[in-house]
Amino acid sequence: MTTYPPIKPENIRIIVHVAELDGEVVADVPIAHLPKWVDGLETLTSSPMVKESPSGALVAAEIFRVALEAGEHVVVCLAATWVTLYA
Numbered sequence: 001m002t003t004y005p006p007i008k009p010e011n012i013r014i015i016v017h018v019a020e021l022d023g024e025v026v027a028d029v030p031i032a033h034l035p036k037w038v039d040g041l042e043t044l045t046s047s048p049m050v051k052e053s054p055s056g057a058l059v060a061a062e063i064f065r066v067a068l069e070a071g072e073h074v075v076v077c078l079a080a081t082w083v084t085l086y087a
Contacts, residue, residue: 002024007028010031010032011028012028014028016077018076025076026073027074027076029078038085041075041078045062045063047059049082052087056086063079
């Protein structure tokens with residue numbers, strides 16, 4: 001089991017298991033910013049991220065993939081959160 005440093009007050013830790021890496025991607029995000037940052041993923045694409053739709057989930061998955069390749073762990077975790085909340 002992986003151990004992580006304590007979570008800072010007012011933050012939430014998002015841990016995403018990535019099978020391709022046989023590991024995890026982790027990001028600590030300020031709770032107050034989480035809704036804005038998750039919804040802000042739309043600024044990273046020209047395709048609409050329609051909530052509760054297969055097309056929105058596909059866009060979020062593509063953001064996840066690109067961010068994973070770029071090592072952008074916060075964006076990976078936010079994209080996974082979008083899928084969890086809205087797909």
